[in-house]
Amino acid sequence: MLEIKGVAASNGIALANAYCLVEPDLSFEKIEITNIEAELDRLQAAISKTKLELEDIRDSAMLKFGEERAAIFSAHLLILEDPEIFSALEAKINEKVNAEFALDEIAGMYAQMFESMENEYMKERAADIRDVSKRLLAHLLHIELPDYSRISSEVIIVAEDLTPSITAQLDKQYVKGFVTDIGGKTSHSAILARAMEIPAIVGTKEATKTISHGSPIIIDGLDGKVVVHPTDEIYKSYRLLEKKQTEEKELLKKYIKLPSMSADGHTVEIAGNIGKPEDVDAVLENGGEGVGLFRTEFLYMDRDELPSEEEQFNAYKMVLAKMEGRPAVVRTLDIGGDKELPYLNLPPEMNPFLGYRAIRLCLEQTEIFRTQLRALLRASVYGNLKIMFPMIATLDEFKAAKALLLEEKQKLVDEQVAVSEQIEIGMMVEIPSAAVIADLFAQEADFLSIGTNDLIQYTLAADRMNERVSYLYQPYHPAVLRLIKMVIDAAHNNGKWVGMCGEMAGDEIAVPILLGLGLDEFSMSSSSILKTRSLLSKLSKEKLAEQVKHVLMLKTSSEVEQYVKNLQN
Amino acid sequence: MEKSFKITASEGIHARPATLLVSSVTPYQADVQLIYNNKSVNLKSIMGVMAQGIPAGAVVTISAEGSDEAELLNKVEEVIIKQGLGEKC
Numbered sequence: 001m002l003e004i005k006g007v008a009a010s011n012g013i014a015l016a017n018a019y020c021l022v023e024p025d026l027s028f029e030k031i032e033i034t035n036i037e038a039e040l041d042r043l044q045a046a047i048s049k050t051k052l053e054l055e056d057i058r059d060s061a062m063l064k065f066g067e068e069r070a071a072i073f074s075a076h077l078l079i080l081e082d083p084e085i086f087s088a089l090e091a092k093i094n095e096k097v098n099a100e101f102a103l104d105e106i107a108g109m110y111a112q113m114f115e116s117m118e119n120e121y122m123k124e125r126a127a128d129i130r131d132v133s134k135r136l137l138a139h140l141l142h143i144e145l146p147d148y149s150r151i152s153s154e155v156i157i158v159a160e161d162l163t164p165s166i167t168a169q170l171d172k173q174y175v176k177g178f179v180t181d182i183g184g185k186t187s188h189s190a191i192l193a194r195a196m197e198i199p200a201i202v203g204t205k206e207a208t209k210t211i212s213h214g215s216p217i218i219i220d221g222l223d224g225k226v227v228v229h230p231t232d233e234i235y236k237s238y239r240l241l242e243k244k245q246t247e248e249k250e251l252l253k254k255y256i257k258l259p260s261m262s263a264d265g266h267t268v269e270i271a272g273n274i275g276k277p278e279d280v281d282a283v284l285e286n287g288g289e290g291v292g293l294f295r296t297e298f299l300y301m302d303r304d305e306l307p308s309e310e311e312q313f314n315a316y317k318m319v320l321a322k323m324e325g326r327p328a329v330v331r332t333l334d335i336g337g338d339k340e341l342p343y344l345n346l347p348p349e350m351n352p353f354l355g356y357r358a359i360r361l362c363l364e365q366t367e368i369f370r371t372q373l374r375a376l377l378r379a380s381v382y383g384n385l386k387i388m389f390p391m392i393a394t395l396d397e398f399k400a401a402k403a404l405l406l407e408e409k410q411k412l413v414d415e416q417v418a419v420s421e422q423i424e425i426g427m428m429v430e431i432p433s434a435a436v437i438a439d440l441f442a443q444e445a446d447f448l449s450i451g452t453n454d455l456i457q458y459t460l461a462a463d464r465m466n467e468r469v470s471y472l473y474q475p476y477h478p479a480v481l482r483l484i485k486m487v488i489d490a491a492h493n494n495g496k497w498v499g500m501c502g503e504m505a506g507d508e509i510a511v512p513i514l515l516g517l518g519l520d521e522f523s524m525s526s527s528s529i530l531k532t533r534s535l536l537s538k539l540s541k542e543k544l545a546e547q548v549k550h551v552l553m554l555k556t557s558s559e560v561e562q563y564v565k566n567l568q569n
Numbered sequence: 570m571e572k573s574f575k576i577t578a579s580e581g582i583h584a585r586p587a588t589l590l591v592s593s594v595t596p597y598q599a600d601v602q603l604i605y606n607n608k609s610v611n612l613k614s615i616m617g618v619m620a621q622g623i624p625a626g627a628v629v630t631i632s633a634e635g636s637d638e639a640e641l642l643n644k645v646e647e648v649i650i651k652q653g654l655g656e657k658c
Contacts, residue, residue, distance in 0.1 A: 075588045075615070081595070084614035110616055117622060125584060125619060304584070 001229050004204050004211070006179070007470075008224035009190030010527075012199035013242045014177035015235070018228075019155035020213040021162075024143050026134065028100040036094060043089060043099040046139035050080055053135065061149055064171060072128075079132045085110065100140050107133030151175065156219060158211050172196055177219045179207045179226050184470045185503070194525040197282075201226050203467055252530040256287035260522075260533050262515060266541035270533055271327070271523040273501055277318040282526035287533070290327035290384075292449070292523020293501035294319060296372065297335050305343055306368060312375035320383025327384045329449065329499070329523070331428065332401075333372055334358040334390040353454075353463065358391035363400055373408045380420035388426040388449055393433050395440055402444070428501075430454035435483040438490035448491045449523075452502025456480055475504045476560035481513065481552060488517050499523055506532050509564045513551055516544030571632035572642050576655040581624040586654050591615045593648045599635025601645075612645075628658060 033039050058073035079085070085106060092102035107129055114126040138145045148157070148170055156177045157170065178193050183202040193200030199221030201207075211217060211228055218227040218238050227234060260270040271292030272283030276299075283291060299307050299315055307315075319328055335341050336357020344365075349355040362369035376387055389401045402425055412419050429435050430451035438448060452475060457464045459480055462472035474480065484500075491498035499521030504510045506524030511532055514522065522532060547567060554560050576582060582590070594601050594612050601612040605627055610617035612631060623629060633641045649655050 071585065071588070074592070075584060078588055078591050078595075078615040082614045082616050084611055084617050113620060122583070122619065122622060128584075129616075305580075 001227065001231050001234065002210065004179075004201075004207055004226040004228065006201035006204035006207070006224050006226065007184055007190075008199075008221045009183070009185050009202045010178075010193035010198065010200040010221055012177070012197075012221045013238055013245060014156055014199050014219045014221075015238055015242065016154045016156045016176045016217070018158045018179075018211045018213060018215045018217045019148075019151060020208060020211065021148060021157060021159035022208050022213075024138070024145065026137050026141060026143060028098075028104075028137075028141060030101040031098040033093075033096050033098050036096065039093050039099050040090065042140065043093065043102075046099070046136055047080060047086075049139045050132075050136045051077065053139075054080065054132075057149055064149070075128060076132050076135075079129060080136065100137060103133055103137055103140070156217055158207050158217075160208050172198075177221070178202070179204060179211070179217070179219060181205055181208050182467065184464060184467060184473070191503075191525070194527055197527040203470075252534055255530045255533045255537075256285075258287075258533065258537070260289065260536055262536055262539050262541045264540045264542050266515075268515070268519065268536070269327070269499075269521040270529050270536075271329075271499070271521055272526040272529060273523055274319070274526075277315045277322075279526070280319050280322045283529075284322070286526045286529040288326075288526060288529050290329070290521070290523075291319065291323060292329050292499055292505075292521055294328060294330040295334065296330060297333055297339055300333065300335060300341055301339065303343075306371070309371045309375045309378075312372060313378050316376055316379035316385075317382045320379055320385055323383050325384050327386055329386045329388055329426070329501075330376060331388050331390050332359070332376075333362055333368065336361055353457070359389050359397055359401055360391065362389075363397065363404075366404065369401075369404060370408055373405050374412065377405075377409050377412055377419045377423075378417060380423050381418045384422070385420060386424040386426060386447065388428055388447070390428045390451070391431060391454075392427045392429075392441070393431045395437070395444065398427055398441060398444055429487050430458070430502075432459050432483065435487050438487040439493065442490045442494035442496050445496065447496050448487055448498045449521075450484060450487055450498065450500040450502065452480075452484075452500060452504040455483065455502070456504075459483060474557040475507065475510055476513075476557040476564075478552070478554060478556070478560070481560065484514070485517050485552060488519055492518060497521065508532075508535055509561055511535055512539055512544055512564055512567065513548055513560075515539055515541055516546075516548030516551070518545070570634070570638045570642060571630050572646060573628060573630045573658050574646075574649050574655045575658045576623055576625055576627045576629060578652075578654045579625050581622070581627065582618065582629075582654065584619060586652060587615060587618045589648055589652060590645065590654075591618055593644050594641055597633075597635070597637050597641040597644070599633045599638040599641050601631065601633040601638075601641060604630040604632060629655075 054073055054077050058070050061073060062070035088106045089102050092105055093099060111126040111129045114122055117123055151174050154174055154176050157175055158179045160181045161183055162180060177198050178200040180202045181204055183190060190200055190202050199219050201219050201224055215228055218230050259267055261267045269289045271290035272288035273293040274280055274291055275295045299312060337353045392398050409419055424446035426445045426447035426449060428451045429438060429448050434441060456473055456475055460472045462469040464473050488498050497520040500519055501523040505522040506528030551560055551563060554563060591613060602609045603612040603618060605621050605623055610621055631645050
């Protein structure tokens with residue numbers, strides 16, 4: 001038995017076999033061969049096996065994720081069966097080299113040819129060639145490649161890191177949890193694990209090196225540890241714990257239909273964060289009273305070109321219709337930083353989090369922005385739409401974004417397209433400059449939504465992706481709490497409502513503080529909604545409003561944490 | 570036997586249309602070449618077609634030779650027009 005420590009990024013316990021997404025060793029030697037015929041047969045056999053494998057992946061991708069994802073594998077099949085590549089391979093093997101070497105040479109040559117093309121899109125095709133050649137090489141070497149889209153029994157994924165596109169292909173039915181080498185509480189894999197309501201341990205540094213494929217493991221998302229090859233005794237105790245958690249989940253179900261009300265009768269709104277239209281289902285299943293954050297960038301990711309106005313319109317319409325008149329706050333495109341769109345061809349930056357991203361990009365590349373705004377405005381008649389702009393640093397940015405929105409609205413009205421008259425226009429407060437002058441923003445915006453993930457990293461100047469400074473990611477730092485208070489007070493003084501859509505809104509230490517400060521809307525991962533509503537029902541807003549005054553005078557994050565914990569006991 | 574087309578799709582023949590074209594001709598026995606800019610590539614080769622980097626506005630000629638060349642060319646024409654890739658010229 002072995003224990004690996006990490007950061008608990010998503011609660012819960014999972015017991016299953018490890019599924020390692022590790023690149024296997026595909027190294028080989030160049031060999032001079034004598035029997036050319038036998039070598040060609042070997043190549044042909046590997047091609048046939050690869051073909052069957054790709055067809056299988058394509059079919060299962062088609063069933064699970066639809067035509068668009070399956071198309072990638074259709075293209076891979078054509079590359080595999082490309083007659084030009086095959087003749088080149090044949091010619092190379094005729095020079096008396098082994099098939100592995102021939103493949104490496106030819107695929108490398110083609111990949112380089114595409115990489116040297118001017119067109120960015122063509123450049124990326126090099127990755128397809130390398131992908132197919134890797135699969136074929138593995139078959140030549142009789143090495144099995146791990147393939148996450150074909151998982152069909154319960155597993156815990158072990159990987160260096162999970163990209164959004166990998167996680168999007170995992171089948172929730174079988175994936176019981178994640179363990180990653182890198183990443184922190186707010187990395188994409190962590191956020192996605194919470195959205196999928198499965199436990200995750202991130203930042204273990206060495207999981208992929210120590211856990212072998214197929215080993216039985218336990219992830220303890222409460223303690224932040226992974227147990228590899230547990231003893232029978234440990235295994236049994238975790239099974240028991242798992243059972244207890246399932247029962248607790250059962251108990252929380254009674255809060256699905258209850259209002260979000262404190263013990264002293266103060267109501268707030270508890271909403272869910274979503275990335276894709278279908279995530280709305282989880283919000284509703286957990287009794288969310290609204291969508292507090294629709295991260296629209298997910299509509300733009302994992303594809304080759306910008307989504308059309310029509311495609312976006314359908315996505316927004318679906319969210320609004322499913323919410324049946326409950327509020328849905330849509331954040332306009334927040335790309336840049338750690339979220340890249342290869343097809344936009346943006347140059348790499350030294351400081352992407354402080355660079356050309358979100359509203360900065362949208363206000364310059366206005367065609368992209370206008371398309372999104374038109375789609376949103378057209379969808380507005382299907383529900384209760386609220387639009388907010390991300391990364392606002394100056395009043396001018398907000399005014400410019402709002403002006404573009406109103407321009408597009410006028411155009412639609414002139415074209416006699418129906419647009420709702422009730423759309424609220426707000427903004428994210430996630431840059432300290434915006435928090436400090438929230439009083440000025442509150443005069444212009446219909447609402448403010450505090451984005452704590454970025455607000456914390458900008459306030460403490462600590463990159464949330466960098467593990468070495470992750471100790472500085474302190475949600476309860478007095479500076480962060482005071483900024484939050486400023487924003488809430490500024491909104492209320494101007495008769496506006498204020499929400500929070502960062503991870504902090506569902507945090508059990510933060511919730512009592514936020515309630516005391518008067519936050520109106522708490523938006524979080526769907527999986528946190530019921531727990532937060534249950535916590536809220538035990539708190540007194542009136543008492544907390546007094547206690548918070550003391551909290552704001554505390555000197556450190558840990559003092560705050562301790563104080564709030566003591567209040568609850 | 571050959572037919573010429575003017576490509577009108579705004580992105581030209583990039584990966585997706587190339588995939589469609591190549592997979593539509595592979596079932597046929599005839600040899601088929603795609604000629605653009607005096608350069609000829611095997612239309613059954615996805616790599617060859619993509620490497621041509623055919624942009625919008627290009628005029629391409631498809632030349633087929635073999636027992637089912639007429640059927641093949643009809644199929645190509647159908648795909649190009651139905652998928653909005655281009656028009657006959």
